[in-house]
Amino acid sequence: MSNGTHARRRAIYLLDQVLGEGRLLSECYAAGALDKLAPEDRARAQRLAADTLRNLERADRVLQKHLKKSTPLMVHNALRIGTVELCQGGAAHGVVNEMVNIVAAHKRHGKLKGLVNAVLRKVADQGPTEWAKLRVPRLPKWLRSPLSQAWGAPAMLEIEAAHAAGAPLDLTAKPGVDLSALDAVKLPTGSYRLHGPVQVSNLPGFAEGNWWVQDAAAALPAQLLAAKPGEKVLDLCAAPGGKTMQMAASGADVTAVDQSEGRMARLRENLERTGLSATVVVGDALEETGQYDAVLLDAPCSATGTIRRHPDLPHAKDGSGFGELIELQAQMLAHAWSLVKPGGRLVYCTCSLLPDEGECQIEDALDMFPDMQVGEGLRNLAGIDPAWITEEGGLRLRPDYWPDLGGMDGFYLAELRKAS
């Protein structure tokens, strides 16, 4: 069996899980879905699944006129992956044969191999020309409606274009480390951006722990908190530790809390690789006690700001769990506020595009806590467009910002100061 077969077979399985079972790709990976594959096959399976999910609408439009009857999900997903490969320049002979063989070997659906052969041959013939004319894929309605309402129809199209383009890889350097040996562009906010596929662990400076992977938008909350040497800082919901490392690198005495054992194992590895230190606590943020100079709360959220890198999210979810998350964020924000010393500060952030998880949380908190005020720290951040500052004084970041530089994750952040 060729390498391509292993990767394609697992990519079909991943799509079955996302589209049939509503599971996220990250959950499939954590459950070991790709563990038996060689590293290059694993990377290929991940790429095929992500590319297909990013282009699902296009693939279905190309396929629709060749599919007269509904097909079992596994066969449909094989056709979708084949279509995306063929329309993005894959060699017709190889792609068609592989998909026919994979379906032929399937116990229940093997008899549909003729259909797969016929459909993919037509796609190989006509698909690439049609593909070029198809509109940019749209988000499913459950998410498109609230986002269009929040940001307007023209911005929605820009956001969808950013989702379709995918995300470059951004790095945060340790203070004083020069990353000029990397083929990277320094962004206005100080992060470094790499283009094109790379094997992160092979890049110069990885083993030495000189930098870590972190989207430019995700690097801003810790910049806004501006932890100082010796300050007692609490990072609530810390794993896998991008923001913990930023704050530890500035010399603060950081306590990192997260309830996920697995994600905290990654935080520990990250600290070890970068030679940074923090007190690591596996536990519920809502049960944390103590008083801190500064608290960073990166609250669990819909993650709708990260769709460029997680194209499975709009297809695996339907928004039904978001109400609970919004309540949890409000609870966590109130608890985090109780852990801030008088005269101290809190940075609240979420990687969400929904105002309910950002702007509205801060508006409500400002109403609820008389000793809470929005801080002035945004003025000191480099590379911030004043138009991104919101009415209540937070920062709204969207994937369609920095279009010429390759976009950024959707994020919301706000600095809150406690009266002395």
Ligand SMILES: C[S@@+](CC[C@H](N)C(=O)[O-])C[C@H]1O[C@@H](n2cnc3c(N)ncnc32)[C@H](O)[C@@H]1O
């Ligand atoms: C957005 S992620 C954090 C990313 C992290 N701050 C970083 O920069 O690498 C949200 C985290 O919240 C954690 N979490 C969710 N509910 C929690 C709770 N009740 N207590 C502590 N951590 C929680 C999740 O395990 C997840 O790691």
